Amino acid sequence: MTRKNRTIRTPDSLLEEKLIDQDDLTGVREVAEHYAVSITPAMQQRIVDLDDPVGRQFIPSEAELITTPEERADPIGDDPYTPVKGITHRYPDRLLIKPMHLCPVYCRFCFRREVVGPGEGMLSADEMEAALDYVRSHTEIWEVIFTGGDPLLISPARLRPILAALDAVDHVRTIRFHTRVPVVDPGRITDELVETLTMDTPVWIVVHTNHQQEIGEDARVALRRLSDGGIPLLSQTVLLKGVNDNAEALEGLFRTLVANRVKPYYLHHGDLAQGTSHFRTSIETGQELMRSLRGDVSGTCQPLYVLDIPGGHGKVPIGPTYLRTDGEAHQVSDPWGEQHAYPPRTSDDT
Numbered sequence: 001m002t003r004k005n006r007t008i009r010t011p012d013s014l015l016e017e018k019l020i021d022q023d024d025l026t027g028v029r030e031v032a033e034h035y036a037v038s039i040t041p042a043m044q045q046r047i048v049d050l051d052d053p054v055g056r057q058f059i060p061s062e063a064e065l066i067t068t069p070e071e072r073a074d075p076i077g078d079d080p081y082t083p084v085k086g087i088t089h090r091y092p093d094r095l096l097i098k099p100m101h102l103c104p105v106y107c108r109f110c111f112r113r114e115v116v117g118p119g120e121g122m123l124s125a126d127e128m129e130a131a132l133d134y135v136r137s138h139t140e141i142w143e144v145i146f147t148g149g150d151p152l153l154i155s156p157a158r159l160r161p162i163l164a165a166l167d168a169v170d171h172v173r174t175i176r177f178h179t180r181v182p183v184v185d186p187g188r189i190t191d192e193l194v195e196t197l198t199m200d201t202p203v204w205i206v207v208h209t210n211h212q213q214e215i216g217e218d219a220r221v222a223l224r225r226l227s228d229g230g231i232p233l234l235s236q237t238v239l240l241k242g243v244n245d246n247a248e249a250l251e252g253l254f255r256t257l258v259a260n261r262v263k264p265y266y267l268h269h270g271d272l273a274q275g276t277s278h279f280r281t282s283i284e285t286g287q288e289l290m291r292s293l294r295g296d297v298s299g300t301c302q303p304l305y306v307l308d309i310p311g312g313h314g315k316v317p318i319g320p321t322y323l324r325t326d327g328e329a330h331q332v333s334d335p336w337g338e339q340h341a342y343p344p345r346t347s348d349d350t
């Protein structure tokens with residue numbers, strides 16, 4: 001499909017560009033009252049069929065109006081860990097800074113969908129200074145993680161002083177950006193941005209991407225530019241029904257990432273965000289998929305399958321497990337499901 005070179009943000013332009021039908025308009029308008037819509041030109045170009053792995057992630061649907069009892073407005077419990085505006089400090093050695101509440105695209109399954117979107121943009125200069133002061137005064141903070149919204153929507157000119165302030169903090173030894181920009185809006189990855197991200201304190205980038213169909217030639221160029229700039233690249237993927245909940249899709253994605261210098265880091269189990277039950281798989285499905293990758297796909301292509309425990313209790317790996325211990329005896333499953341005994345500990349072990 002050929003579409004105009006502009007970002008789609010309204011139900012009417014979704015209809016104009018034939019991304020929804022006339023019949024969908026009323027429902028989609030209702031969805032758009034609750035949750036922001038945005039599809040960049042790069043992602044419009046990657047949509048081949050409306051219900052393909054890219055279309056499903058970005059085109060709003062009436063299914064988002066259905067909320068199930070277990071779903072929550074704050075699914076991973078950011079709120080109780082917010083000491084100052086824009087910061088989530090849950091783990092002792094690292095914290096999140098959310099400098100901006102806008103994204104280049106609004107994923108229909110976003111776990112922060114109640115708080116990101118038009119209305120609130122950047123933190124004010126005073127709020128940013130208060131966030132930086134919090135980092136300066138907490139010497140246990142080893143890593144600062146920018147997330148959002150999408151922090152790489154911030155221009156290099158505005159990022160530079162923020163990063164310089166953190167670079168000057170002795171106890172902050174590494175900085176991380178979680179972003180979708182290199183894939184969904186790759187034109188923003190300019191030499192000027194790469195230069196801005198290059199300083200004494202290492203900057204790592206975690207790219208959010210869920211299907212290889214998202215990764216066009218322009219995204220490959222953007223990833224190459226970041227990598228050539230010396231920035232280590234990781235990825236995070238959300239396991240999504242109808243998008244990537246099959247072994248071929250995950251294998252294709254993780255191989256594509258490694259072939260583009262990106263190490264798959266996390267595969268997230270879908271969070272209990274409101275109106276997203278049509279995207280959630282069971283944990284058993286996720287474990288089965290991870291099991292199918294192990295052994296058949298390079299170890300470099302294996303992310304860790306994690307659950308962010310609802311209520312703010314942190315992220316943990318949720319399997320599958322390969323070791324079973326019965327009394328002192330270990331049984332280990334190989335990648336193909338065959339069981340092997342491993343000797344129990346000897347009296348010499350401490």
Ligand SMILES: *Cc1c(COP(=O)(O)O)cnc(C)c1O
Nearest residue numbers: 088089090091094095096145315
């Ligand atoms: C996910 C998350 C992090 C980062 O966790 P890692 O396991 O280090 O990637 C940090 N803080 C909060 C509040 C988070 O939700």
